[in-house]
Amino acid sequence: MTETDSIAYDVVVLGAGPVGENVADRTRAAGLSTAVVESELVGGECSYWACMPSKALLRPVIARADARRVPGLRQSVHGPLDAPAVLAHRDYYTSHWKDDGQARWLDGIGADLHRGHGRLTGPRTVTVTGPDGTRRVLTARHAVAVCTGSRAALPGLPGIDEVRPWTSREATSAPAVPGRLVVVGGGVVATEMATVWQALGSKVTMLVRGKGLLARMEPFAGELVAEALSEAGADVRTGTSVESVTRENGTVVVVTDAGDRIEADEILFATGRAPRTDDIGLETVGLEPGSWLDVDDSLRVTGHDWLYAVGDVNQRALLTHQGKYQARIAGAAIAARATGETLLAEAWGAHAATADHAAVPQVVFTDPEAAAVGLSLAEAEQAGHRVRAVDVDLSSVAGAGLYADGYKGRARMVVDLEDEILRGVTLVGPGVGELIHSATVAVAGQVPISRLWHAVPSYPTISEVWLRLLEAYRDN
Amino acid sequence: MTETDSIAYDVVVLGAGPVGENVADRTRAAGLSTAVVESELVGGECSYWACMPSKALLRPVIARADARRVPGLRQSVHGPLDAPAVLAHRDYYTSHWKDDGQARWLDGIGADLHRGHGRLTGPRTVTVTGPDGTRRVLTARHAVAVCTGSRAALPGLPGIDEVRPWTSREATSAPAVPGRLVVVGGGVVATEMATVWQALGSKVTMLVRGKGLLARMEPFAGELVAEALSEAGADVRTGTSVESVTRENGTVVVVTDAGDRIEADEILFATGRAPRTDDIGLETVGLEPGSWLDVDDSLRVTGHDWLYAVGDVNQRALLTHQGKYQARIAGAAIAARATGETLLAEAWGAHAATADHAAVPQVVFTDPEAAAVGLSLAEAEQAGHRVRAVDVDLSSVAGAGLYADGYKGRARMVVDLEDEILRGVTLVGPGVGELIHSATVAVAGQVPISRLWHAVPSYPTISEVWLRLLEAYRDN
Structure with missing residues (x-):
């Protein structure tokens, strides 16, 4: 195989997270040949640095709190959580950050996995640069689906990189419990991770710019969670921004806009997400690199009849389950268009992600x-x-x-x-x-x-x- | 007030369990004067000898089992449940078998509570014999609602009364944990109570006449629950009937149809329910004492335009929540008919208990x-x-x-x-x-x-x- 190798598929999927996997599942079920390109681990953010590890970490925290609230049982629940056992269980649930099982699953549905960095190099064309530098050109007869997800967005504080801050990735995969942890942010990642690490033994300080936690939910949600986090021992400071952050002799030093100085062992920035579209060749098809991608209800990118954007990248709902929902619909829509089947694109039809507008569910696994x-x-x-x-x-x-x-x-x-x-x-x-x-x-x-x-x-x-x-x- | 006192109401409700309470709540909301007659405790079976105590007993059992299945937490859950604490919590949830709170609630909605035994003494007429023997005649301009519920039905074994067997009442209110308990039956009461007492320290033997537990659910329900009860240490014997039962020097001796002899400290018969309609004067209005009462979807007794039967007594679904559902509908139907409002009696209408046929839910709180x-x-x-x-x-x-x-x-x-x-x-x-x-x-x-x-x-x-x-x- 040489640099100029070119392989033709019906569908090329960029990104093998749960969203890409589900697009491929549906296009394969319709008999369309499908390539999936992945630059990291098959299974994506959710399997290794989000849903799975976070819930494996949170379940013992919640179960212990529940048990401690039951008369007749609370008396027999002693001591803190066994942190090493919790972390080991988390490692088991992330398959120790190995993707063999998920790669086998892709193989099982008959999709071709191409490991490497995939970039659009023109309409219906994706070029994959493999780990060894070789290149393959994948062409898509019917559709390219961008399912590259999102990454943590760090604020533009001077010197932030030298601090080696945690993002959601480090917060869900940390091998040990930090003594003191500052959590910047008040959304889902911030509250869930504050809950975990406080329960596992960290002294947690939350710095929340807004008036409260979980700002996208009804106000009482954030109020009840903040109250409980405070009762659990966390220091929750709302209306507080980070003025500067440095690491001095290993210790993180945060100064807030109130002039307070906080020392910590680690600092987590859970301050939003950015689309992973900056280096996927969007410019070769007239789209803006680094932008969220606008789609219709069949998840097709505006103005490109062969291009779909599914999951976080379209910014409709940054949630694994909603991305999977979109993926089922996008996969079915691609298949329907490829085979000339009737498109069921009316509201709540089989090829319209109507729930994105009306019925997106979310569970925050705090206590x-x-x-x-x-x-x-x-x-x-x-x-x-x-x-x-x-x-x-x-x-x-x-x-x-x-x-x-x-x-x-x-x-x-x-x-x-x-x-x-x-x-x-x-x-x-x-x-x-x-x-x-x-x-x-x-x-x-x-x-x-x-x-x-x-x-x-x-x-x-x-x-x-x-x-x-x-x-x-x-x-x- | 003398024996011949007579009080006129719009509605007379026989029985102040959750069903009677909900009928009264709805007729009072419609402005109808309402009497409620109760011979035992306001709040009924559910509050004192069924749902509330059973769930107060079961919750710690389930929470402990859940906690023991969570890595990182199981290590800190030691020893058995604290049985005295569990029983004390149960006592709290039954208000120590006192009904002041619920009587106050009835008063609060403006219903008149008549304590005593109520019997129909002709159409639209209920005679109440008070605890002191005095009698009151209550007349109902619009409706009498029979909400007297059901009682445990004991099998016709010779000498069963001398054994002083447990029914659901004793099983949910027992002040101490028996060393050995035989549970006869395989339905909801039997499986829930076997679960509770086994977990609190009894050695439980279940004698189940049928092929499996929870026979009214899909077969796998009973199979999974039986498996778990056996793993918890209970001796579950299906296809087994009680041939004879005696109490000798305090010890219960059961002989099964397989010829096995089992000794126990207590025996629970959870072998079905009978309607509490044997002594409520049904004969005075041409109905059969002791029978279940046939009703239409507005809960009105066939052939009597002023008589309603709501909850267990109509045998549509012997569940508190379904009885409450019927009560809301019966109360609304009584009010609609009394005020000449349009009756919404079509399927799924506001005056039709359609869910009784199509959508009755049930949760068995076993593990x-x-x-x-x-x-x-x-x-x-x-x-x-x-x-x-x-x-x-x-x-x-x-x-x-x-x-x-x-x-x-x-x-x-x-x-x-x-x-x-x-x-x-x-x-x-x-x-x-x-x-x-x-x-x-x-x-x-x-x-x-x-x-x-x-x-x-x-x-x-x-x-x-x-x-x-x-x-x-x-x-x-």
Whole structure:
């Protein structure tokens, strides 16, 4: 094989994270020959530096907190978490950062894996530079799908690189517990990682520029999580920015805009994401390198009938599950267009990622858990919907009190007053993570309030919050 | 007040369990004067001898099992449950079998509580014999609602009364842990109580007449629960009947039809329920004392336009939450008929308990939890639906493995092939109790498969089983 080798495929997928894998799965299922290009590990961010390690780290923290809230059990839960055992379990769940299993899976579905850096070199053409410097040109008869995801975006502080700051990658893969950790940011990564490392023994200080945590959710989500983090011993400072950061003799020194000086062993910047599109040859097809890519509901890039952008890169919803959803739809749309099948592109059709606009779910695995789907009250109002929000204190639900002594939590349902369907639901409290899917079915299914009265929650589960929400809507 | 006192109400409710309370809540909300008659405790079976105490007893058992399955946490969970603390918590949750709080609640909604034994003494008339022997005649302008519930049905074994057997009442209220406990039966009460007492230190033997446990659910539910009970140390004997039972010097002696002799300290009969209608004057209105009462979908007794039977007594679904659902509908129907409002009695209307036929949910709080809604495959086929069932091994779901090391569980979705909606869903495994409500919304909401693809489960939750179920349906 020489530099000028060229291989023709029906579909070329750039990036073998869960999104790329799912695009390939669908195009292969339709019988289209498919190449997948990956410059790092097959399985992507989620498998090695995000969902999997973070949840493997968080589950023991949450389970311990849950156990400590159960009378008759709390007495037998002693001492702190076994941090080395937790870290070892995390290593197991990331397959020790090896991708053999996932590469085998790609092989199993009949997709060709090309390891190396892939760049567009013109329409329908991707050139892969292998680890050994060799080049291959892959051509795509039907579609190229950009699934390269996102990376942590560091703020432009002078000398930040010399500090060797943690991003989500280091925070999820650290081999040992730092004594003192500063977490900059207040979003999902920041709150989850503050939760983990505080529970594993770090002294955590959170520096949050905004007024509160989890700013994209209903305000009470961030309030309850902040309160719990503080109770767990973390120092949560909102309305605080980093003025400067240096590393002196191994110690990180942060100065805040309030003039406070904080010393730490590590500092995590969880301050946003940037698209991984800066070095993938976008300029060769008239697109801006480093930009998020605009797509229609079939995930096709505006103005390019052969180019798809799926997952984080299109900035519709930076969540693994939503990227996988888009991937199923993009894969099916590519296949439908390739074979001349009818495109089902109307809202909620098989080739339209309608849920991206209306029913994106998210679970933040903190203690308490914070889960939401669809629009917050503010978002719904901003979108021009005529809505009413009703709130319920979760401690009023029998199943919640039985789940955890002294249960603290809150729920909100945002109802569209035109057709009495739900625009959004937010649940915050221990054990609500699995409960949000009932709301996702209701929101995506556009199940009207009158029918939700017939969806009876089992007594006594926390799900009975549904009854309280419906009553609150009826009676107020 | 003398024996001949008579008080006129719009509505008279017989029985102040959760069902009677909810009927009264709805008729009072409509401005109808309402009397509630109770011979025992306001709050009923559920509050004192069923849901509340059983779940207060079960939660620590399940939480401990969950904690022991989490790497990094299991190491710090030592010793058995603190049984006295668990029992004390149960006592707290039953308000020490005092009903002041619930009586205050009735008062708060403006319903009149009449303590004593209520009997129909003709159409629209209930006579209450108070604890002191005085009598009051309550007349009902619009409706009498029978909400007297059910009691444990003991088998007709000779001498069974002298054995002083446990029923669900004693099993949920016992002040101490018996050394050896025989549980007769394999249904919900039997499996939950075997789970509790085995975990609190009893040596439990289950005698199950049928082939397996939880016979009304999909077969794998009973299989997984039986396996786990056996692993926990219980002796589960299926296909086994009690031939005789005696108590000798305090010790219970059971002889089975296999000729085995088992000694125990207590024996629980969880062998079914009978309606509490034997002494409520049904004969005075032409109905059979001791019978279950036939009702239409507005919960009105066949042939009596003023008589309603709500909750267990109508045998539609012997579950607190389903009785409460019926109560909301019956109360609203009574109010609509009383005020001349339009009755919304079509399927899924506000005055039709349609979910009783199509979407009854149940959670069995064993370890693993077993949860189901709607019809099992066998029930759906028997009902003449053209259906297909798809199964998923829950251990294949990333969120399940993260929830519990070595996760064991199973899910089944029964799809109606005519309109591609769900007829039923069953989930068995740790942590699935809150997950079933997503299926309840899907089944009651008649959300089609094509739309369920847009209800994205958060990654990595156990709810992702939905994706696996949809894939299994698509690909097989």
